Amino acid sequence: MIKEGYIIMIDIFLDFLRVNWVNILLITVGASAIFVYIWQEREREKDYASMIVLQIDELQERMQQIQSYISDNGLDFKAFYESLPLINENYWDRYKHVFIRKIDNKSYHNINKFYQYVLSIKEQQEILRTLQKNYFFLKQQAIANTEFSYIDRIISATEQSIISPDLVEKSKNDFLKENKNENLNQFVGKVLEQISLNNPNNNLDVFWSVYNQKRSKFLGIVNNNQVLTDYSPLQISHTINSILKQYSMLEVTGTDGYRKLRKIAKMTDK
Numbered sequence: 001m002i003k004e005g006y007i008i009m010i011d012i013f014l015d016f017l018r019v020n021w022v023n024i025l026l027i028t029v030g031a032s033a034i035f036v037y038i039w040q041e042r043e044r045e046k047d048y049a050s051m052i053v054l055q056i057d058e059l060q061e062r063m064q065q066i067q068s069y070i071s072d073n074g075l076d077f078k079a080f081y082e083s084l085p086l087i088n089e090n091y092w093d094r095y096k097h098v099f100i101r102k103i104d105n106k107s108y109h110n111i112n113k114f115y116q117y118v119l120s121i122k123e124q125q126e127i128l129r130t131l132q133k134n135y136f137f138l139k140q141q142a143i144a145n146t147e148f149s150y151i152d153r154i155i156s157a158t159e160q161s162i163i164s165p166d167l168v169e170k171s172k173n174d175f176l177k178e179n180k181n182e183n184l185n186q187f188v189g190k191v192l193e194q195i196s197l198n199n200p201n202n203n204l205d206v207f208w209s210v211y212n213q214k215r216s217k218f219l220g221i222v223n224n225n226q227v228l229t230d231y232s233p234l235q236i237s238h239t240i241n242s243i244l245k246q247y248s249m250l251e252v253t254g255t256d257g258y259r260k261l262r263k264i265a266k267m268t269d270k
Contacts, residue, residue: 048095049265055091056111056252059118062086066121067244075237081132086122090115099261107257110250117247124236131232146218154210
């Protein structure tokens with residue numbers, strides 16, 4: 001009897017499969033799709049959380065680096081200018097909507113504040129870079145204008161110093177007529193002939209000689225850092241100092257939200 005009962009149950013089950021196999025297949029496929037979707041979403045969350053956590057850790061190191069640029073004398077603008085951009089892509093702003101319901105309000109607020117401080121310092125960095133690039137451009141323009149001025153003045157002076165051969169010949173003849181001293185006449189005649197031979201042909205040599213002397217002296221003065229003032233507004237230094245003071249009082253990596261992000265990213269605790 002028991003055996004016959006099993007056989008009947010198997011027959012009923014097989015009949016059920018024959019009648020409903022399409023529905024069962026659809027349910028199986030649907031369940032698989034839901035499972036795959038949930039798995040993919042969790043993997044995406046893990047990736048997003050990893051990107052945010054790694055960026056926060058990196059930015060904190062960069063903020064410490066910027067703090068080292070500040071001394072009793074103020075901000076080291078040269079080191080600050082030469083540093084890499086503080087942040088290129090804001091992962092928190094891009095993916096925070098994924099975690100808004102998974103972390104507490106205080107953690108969310110603190111991480112938001114942290115990124116605001118980072119972006120504010122990046123803005124000051126960009127302002128300084130723009131000012132210094134403009135300074136380099138204006139300095140180059142001033143050098144070019146000065147050199148053009150030298151060229152114009154030296155060309156004018158060179159052209160005025162040229163003595164035409166006809167004028168030399170006329171001057172020589174007039175002098176010889178008016179003076180009876182033979183030795184003096186001979187000497188002056190040779191001098192005027194020498195001027196006539198040399199001066200017209202060597203005006204470019206004279207130009208380059210004078211120009212290169214002036215240019216060399218001018219560049220020597222310009223390249224002396226004590227001559228030209230490399231100005232950077234003090235407001236940049238004051239603003240960065242103010243931001244860093246506020247940042248120093250902010251807790252980020254110690255918040256529950258940061259730890260939750262590390263857990264989602266499956267990172268080991270620090």
